[in-house]
Amino acid sequence: MSDTPFGFGLPPEEPDDGDEGKKKDQQSGGGQGPANPFGFGPGGPGGDNPLAAMFGSLNPNDLGAAFQQLGQMLSYEGGPVNWDMAKQIARQTVSQGTPDGTKDTSIGPAERTQVDEAVRLADLWLDDATSLPSGAGSAVAWSRAEWVEATLPVWKELVDPVAERVGAAMGDVLPEEMQAMAGPLLGMMRSMGGAMFGTQIGQAVGVLAGEVVGSTDIGLPLGPVGKAALLPLNIESFGKDLSVPQEEVRLYLALREAAHQRLFAHVPWLRSHLFGAVEGYARGIKVDTAKLEDVVGQFDPQNPEELQQALQQGMFQPEDTPEQKAALARLETALALVEGWVDAVVHSAAKPRLSSADALRETLRRRRATGGPAEQTFATLIGLELRPRRLRDASRLWASLTDARGVDGRDGLWAHPDMLPTASDLDDPDGFVHREQLDFSELDKMLGEAASGPSEKPNLTKDEPKGEEKSDDDK
Helix, strand or coil, rough: CCCCCCCCCCCCCCCCCCHHHHHHHHHCCCCCCCCCCCCCCCCCCCCHHHHHHHHHHHCHHHHHHHHHHHHHHHHHCCCCHHHHHHHHHHHHHHCCCCCCCCCCCCCCCCHHHHHHHHHHHHHHHHHCCCCCCCCCCCCEEEHHHHHHHHHHHHHHHHHHHHHHEEEEEEEEHHCCCHHCCCHHHHHHHHHHHHHHHHHHHHHHHHHHHHHEEEECCCCCCCCCEEEEEEHHHHHHHHHHCCCCCHHHHHHHHHHHHHHHHHHHHCCHHHHHHHHHHHHHHHHHHEEEEHHHHHHHHHCCCCCCCCHHHHHHHEEECCCCCCCHHHHHHHHHHHHHHHHHHHHHHHHHHHHCCCCEEEHHHHHHHHHHCCCCCCHHHHHHHCCCCCCCCHHHHHHHHHHHHHHHHHHHHHHHHHCCCHHHHHHHHHHHHHHHHHHHHHHHHHHHHHHHHHHHCHHHHHHHHCCCCHHHHHHHHHH
C-alpha cells in the first residue's frame, strides 16, 4: 500500500546535482519543507505565507488533483465504502502495470476465439468427470480493467459488512455527550472512512487484477452468473516460465473456470452459503477501539491518511469466542470443499488428455499454499487470512468419495449443506467415506425391514439383541 494513499504529501525530491535541483535550492534557500500535506508552517517554502507554501510544495497539476480528491472524500455521503473512489484507484493501479513491466491491453478477436474454444472443449471433457451439467452460458475474455469492472459488485457484497462495523466504531469511540456536539466532525470522519476503505480496496483489487487468471481464482464467484471468464494476458504471464505449451496452460485453466461455473450454477444454495460464512465471520470481528481512539484524538483533517495507516496496523481483531471460531472453521471448510472438488474433478478430466496435467496441478496448489493474491486480498479487505492447507485434504476426500461411490454418489453430497463433510472430516477423509457408507447401508436395511409384511414381526423380536448391538456401533 502506498504511504500517501490519497495523493497527499511532498512531491519527489529533485536530484541534488540536476539543473532543476539547483534552481529549487536557489529559490528555497536549500531548506527542506515540513512533513505535512500542504507545506504549511515556519521553515517551509514560502515562509509564513500559506498560499506561497502551498504552491511552493505542489505544482499546479498536483495541487488540482489533491484538492479534487479531498473534495471527493469530504463530499461523499454514501455507504461505508466510497466505491466510486475504489473503482477509480483500481483502474489507476491496473494502468500502472505489474511489477514485471506488463501493461494491460485490449482483448482482440483472436484471443476471444481462443478463450471461447478452450472453455467449449473444457466443458466437453468435464462431462465425463462430473454429473453436474455445464454452468457456463457463455465464455468471455477480459482485460485486467474489465475484470475490475465486472467484479466490483461482488467485492461490495464481501467488504461492506466489515466496513460498516468500522464506521460504527468510529462514532462509538466518542463519549455519548460529545457525539451530538461533534456532528460535523463525525460526518467528516465517516466520509474519510469511506474514502479510506475505497482507497484500500481499490489498490488491493487493482493489484489482484494483475495476477488472477479467471473469475473464480479465490474460490468465490466474483463475475456475472453463467459467464466463464479468462484473462489472456495473465494466463500468458502465468505460463511463461512453466515450460508447458501455452495451449495446454489455457485449457487447464479453462477446465478450472468451467468446473467452478458448474458447481455454482447447479448447487443453488452454495453462493449464499459462502457469502453468509464471510459475513458471519465479519460480524465477529471487533475493532481495536483503543487504537481508534488515539487516531480520533489526534485527528487532523489535513492528514486523512492516518486513518488508513491505523487500519493497516492491526485494527482488526477476531473475537476469541466459540462463535467466531466456528464461523472461521465454517468459512475455511466451505472454501476448501469448493477448491478441493474443483481440483479433483479437473485432475480427473485433464490427466488422460494433457501431458502437463500433474505439473499444472502442483503449480496451482503451491500458488495457493504460499499465500497468493487471494489470501493477501482477503487479509487486507476483511481481516481474514485463508488457510489453503485444507485444499489438499479436501481434494483427497473428494477423490476417495469418487472411488467409493462413483461420480454420481460424490456429487450428490452437494444436494444439501448438511450432507457435506465437516472440518474434522477433512482430517480423516477415509473415515468419512467409510462412515457414510455404513450409514447408508444401515438406512437401506431399515427401509427394507420397514417394508416387510406383518408375518415377519416374530423374526424382528427374535433378533432384538443383534439390533441393539448394531445401534451401539453406530454411537
